[in-house]
Amino acid sequence: MSALLILNSGERVKTSQKAVGPEIAVIALPGLAADFLPPPTESGLDYLEPRRRSGGVTGPQAQLQSLTREASSIYLAFPAGGAGEALAAVVQKVIRGGRPPASRPPQILRLSLEPGGVVTGPLLATAALVDLGLARAYQTQLVLENLLQQRAGGLEPPTLSHYHHLVAEARTQVAEGRGDARSLIRDFADQLGAIAVAPPAPAAAPSAPACPRCGQALVVRQGTQGPFTGCAGYPRCNFVLEASTGVRCPQCLRGYLVERRGEQDRVFYGCTRFPDCRFTSTRKPAPGVCPDCGNSYLVERPLKSGVRIECPRKDCGFRQARAR
16 A cells, blocks of 8 residues: 545545545544544643553554555545644554554645545645644644633633633644743633632523524424424524533534434434534433543433443443432
8 A cells, every 4th residue: 555545534435535546545534533632631731642541542543553554655634724633633643653663654644624525636736744833723722712611600701702812812822833832721721710700690580591593582392303492583583402412522523412303203412513524423422531441422321220421432341320
């Protein structure tokens, strides 16, 4: 195998293979982005280090190393923007880590795919080295946003706007090489910690929530697939409130997993960025990182004795009982 093209999902492998011809083999990235990227936490701030589990690399990382071991040129066709650049930076390190020390390292180039895009010959001509600065900048932004979210409930709007501006400025500094991610995050956390959070105001009398699209009240309606919450202004406004699990999508790392209903009224969970991201789960996701393998989310399994929280990965046996 001389040249290899890796897509971040398997949806367009056949189409891309037909477009680039037989000289380049096209495969999908094993597993999900969350199997490669480290969790966006304040600690362990080396964003170019792949996610690890006890005992070494994750299963998809080992599979990727096996698939790429003989390739001399590798193209990483991931979504355009910081999220795709961060994934490319980590995948690049995983691939190189699977080669023998004395072997010649492969040439690894990055392709930026727009939503719904297919790799073609002209796009291959735009291949460039992975932008490590942009990758660090994106991961830095995730950490800062997580820190801000933890305190957002106690901040006044002007203060909150100020910190959103600081997040954007920090990302720019890291991307341009003018700032150190560790120092910026430490300073940001210190500033947040120094703010005296005002006590919460007394709860207002309960009222119907407003539609974020038109401002009218949200009401519970009965649909063909069961009750749902939608705008009272229907059909002029067709906004529907989706029940979010609070779990970030492990595939695109940008959207969140929400409850949806499919054929025969079956519940499933999909990404809010659909159709750009088509990740789905038939089991209800639960917030939290697996303590055994580091998977970015957990799932619920209903039992007669209560609900059990467990890891969705088949090669991980983590289970934790939770009372109803």
